[in-house]
């Protein structure tokens with residue numbers, strides 16, 4: 478199975494542009510809360526921008542919270558990649574820390590806005606490595622049966 482990304486991006490589309498540059502399989506969490514959530518049935522990495530208030534609350538967009546309220550979606554999440562803007566100082570990409578803590582998954586990477594060429598290279602490489610290790614773990618489980 479090829480790596481899979483699930484991501485949220487608001488109307489400013491920074492995260493969407495980053496995901497397009499990665500050229501990987503991806504599913505977008507809808508902006509409209511009325512739209513049906515996509516059904517995820519395989520391991521994935523979440524990419525989430527940050528929309529925090531000054532006190533750090535509301536860092537994770539409500540659409541992402543709704544997606545993660547489904548236990549199946551939490552179970553399949555291998556890690557989170559967070560984005561933001563460095564102008565926000567300590568709260569830069571803070572959604573990553575919140576999701577990592579709440580869902581007990583690693584925060585794998587942080588990038589700014591639509592990312593740089595270096596970010597694209599790093600995330601592609603990281604995703605390939607992660608999927609390779611997932612494949613190996615699966616094989617080891619099968620051999621142990």
Ligand SMILES: Cc1cc2nc3c(=O)[nH]c(=O)nc-3n(C[C@H](O)[C@H](O)[C@H](O)COP(=O)(O)O)c2cc1C
Pocket residue numbers: 485486487488489490491492493526527528529530536560561562563565568569570571589590591
């Ligand atoms: C109201 C608002 C609050 C934001 N809060 C944060 C923040 O706390 N930390 C951060 O790193 N970026 C923050 N950002 C920047 C966004 O995370 C950044 O622009 C991101 O790339 C948006 O992704 P999107 O265009 O895919 O929705 C904020 C942006 C807005 C408009």
